[in-house]
Amino acid sequence: METYTQQLMTVRERLGKSQKEVAERLGVSPSLVSKWEKGERKPDDSQFWELGRFFGVTASFLQKQHPAVNFRPRTQMVRNSGEKVLFGSALNDAAQQIEYLHEAWDLAGRTPRRFAMALEYADTMLVQLADGVRKYLQLNEKITYSELRNALSEKDVLVFEWKLPPKLSGLSFQRDFSVIFINSQMPERVKLFTLCHELAHLLFHLRGDHQTEVSVMASRNDPYERQANHFAAELLMPSAKVEAIVNVYGSALRRKAEFCAAVEQFGVSHGALFYRLAQRPWSVVDYTMKSQLFMEKERSIVDTAGARVTRLTDDGAEVAPEFLKVVLELWLAEKVSSGLVAQWCFAARSQMDAFLTGLMEPDQPVDDWDLGYAEVDDLVG
């Protein structure tokens, strides 16, 4: 069976569209759409383009030769058809981004690389596993989001920060590439935990075959989710360090001041430390105390309209730096138009134009207003 058949069905089902709806949009019979998905008939170029329009993806993505990326939302994540479309669009875009990676690497004549480390998960070995990963990635004791992102980038993990629906904190993929998507609208410390969580999936679960490339958006009861959360907690809040803090503070950790001081020591979110301290063997806090220690802000209404990428800079780009580099080389070699650069990066066109103009005209004034004058004085003095 040709790959487009699986792709058509996957993309359609992510959006919760029926074959009948597709048929109506394209002015064909539902049985023809069914035949397309079974591989009994093939859409022509114009029909592929129309299908792409309807699904919000490109025609070439629907016709691609690589096996479909199997991102699928779990049913409990979506409450209504509106959420289904939001989720489905995000997952289709993520799958489309994987295809753009293939296209860019092919066009640049390069071979993709993937994260080299793969481990077997074991609860009893969690401390050693986290320690090994910390050493492999050369991480500091207190890990920050940008540090981990840079370390992963050096080890061929492409990290994209995207505007995603609120319930979707992150997702990951590993086959020819190792890719992590993080929801850019979350606080920095929540992003850190999510990045560790997705890293766990790359390490333990995503072996690159078709069955296990699935991103993880399941409930906490899912065994892979549980393992990823445990690993992320151990990586960010090592057992030995938690033990030391519990020994020093003891039950004082049930007071806000001591709890918050401990939060700062690890550089994690309040929720992450709370759940860590509530776990065995420490069980210093229990869930009835949560509201005394911190209040979770209500999630603000997130605007999911507009481009996935809202910030483009050389160092802190929301586009994975390695991908951005390849795409810019292709643009400078006049192999892709600036419009395609924006499309491949899921960035707004005017933002990408400004970014590219900045590269072409380095003498243009830059926004360096946040550079402290005191620091400059120190340097020249």
Next chain:
Amino acid sequence: MIAPSNTLVCDATVVLNLGHRGGLEDLTAALAQDRKLVVTTEVAREVSMDDPSFYDAFLARHFTIEARPLLRVADVEKAALPMRLDSGEISVLSLCLQTRWAACIDESAGRRVARALELECFGTFGLLWHGIDQGWMTNQAALDVIRRLRSRGLFCPKVLPDDTFARYFARLG
């Protein structure tokens, strides 16, 4: 010169230049009175990445969103090779190829393909030139627009102190 009969199929950069980058609502309205301004579904989607609410309203005021099936995509992609164009540019050129409407594209690669396909092609500066010619805007106002577009990220030459619009336009080649 742009004839009143010309239906203009605009690419994303042109719409952005007429929209929030150039603030050319008056010029757009004047152009739309004389002729049909069209964007494809792909271009409408592309500009809505910038500012969905602004461009939904802007397009509704001045443009027709043309969603007819595109039949000449393969011809456009072939003509563009070895360059790869984005979906918006391909859709604009494909629509123009099947309707013989005029393309309005700024991207040099897109304009090269338009010429190869023997399509009539204009760009943002051509629209400004037309605006001056029709008396809709002054020479100085057009130069101010170029300065504004440059400051907002459009890649184009600087306006020199003694430039007139005609001199600047000639320098574009």
